[in-house]
Amino acid sequence: LASHKGTVVAITHDRYFLDNVAKSIIEVDSGDIFVVRGNYSRFLERKTERLRVQEQANDSRTAKLQAELSWIQKAKSAGRSNRARLRSYAKLLEESNAAKHADRVQGGAIEIVPGPRLGKSVLKVTGLSKSYGERLLFRDLTFDLPAGAIMGIVGPNGTGKSTLLRIISGLEDPDEGEVKLGPTTSLGYVDQSRDGLDPQKTCFQEISQGQETLAFGEKEVNMRAYVAAFNLRGTTQEKLVGKLSGGERGRVHLAKTLRGGHNLLMLDEPSNDLDVDTLRSLEDALRDFAGSAIVISHDRWFLDRVCDHTLGFESDGSVEFYVGSVSEYYSWRERRRPQRVNLAV
Secondary structure: OOOOOOOOOOOOOOHHHHHHHOOEEEEEEOOEEEEEEOOHHHHHHHHHHHHHHHHHHHHHHHHHHHHHHHHHHHHHHOOOOOHHHHHHHHHHHHHHHHHHHHHHHHOOOOOOOOOOOOOOOOEEEEEEEEEEOOEEEEEEEEEEEOOOOEEEEEOOOOOOHHHHHHHHOOOOOOOEEEEEEOOOOOEEEEOOOOOOOOOOOEHHHHHHOOOOEEEEOOEEEEHHHHHHOOOOOHHHHHOEHHHOOHHHHHHHHHHHHHOOOOOEEEEEOHHHHOOHHHHHHHHHHHHHOOOEEEEEOOOHHHHHHHOOEEEEEOOOOOEEEEEOOHHHHHHHHHHHOOOOOOOOO
């Protein structure tokens, strides 16, 4: 695509793709359209500057509102009126309310309810092998996940990445080998099936489980705000789960799991159902997370931002455990096997 002479219009949340291929980016944000010439890195620079200017404008608008309100209050107490000043105040108030509405649309940040403190042993996998009939997925897989590590799982489709998570969670048996969770490990698993959701409950009921607030240490968060952080806002919170779109159900499943108080999270393609802003919020939450996590994703940008360990699956059934980011893993992989050029995540 980068060498294509024609015009290509692509809709994607894949920031790695945008950074390496796009020459212009169009963002639709709260009903407004912004166009930036350049790749994703350039877009971020321009957006950061735009938000800074917007914040300064909001501060200036607030100061003007306070000054106008003070004048109006004094004028009323003195028995005076000035229609022009009143119209000016009304206009400023309208602009301020519009700015506040835009802030509400952006929503709050995703937060992960902390689980028990992890011990030295979190997850140990030894000699794991799995096949379906004659088709080998992986063989002799061994790794020891440290406390606090976030491990990204990459590799071609059909190599057993999701199957590994199902085996770790106890939903499927390996052909050979052993999975051992640490004595303090509490496992939270977000799979792609969403079978554990109740279709007769509303979105809010399914996530809140009857609670109105969530405790994050000494801080409490309103449950409605917590749900809204997953881009589930307004009337969507009152929809039945069975009536939600696939992407909405995926976000319900994610929100329900992240509030469960687990210290080992397994997330299977969480980026599929998230827009860029929500995904960025999830990245920040994972980087602040005190526990460990295992993440399957085709979003290279997302993995590079959060992962410090990598598990690389190959089509021949081999799996490599690497201490480092996904990009570092691929560089290491190419140095070891320079003849391989397939960098598919």
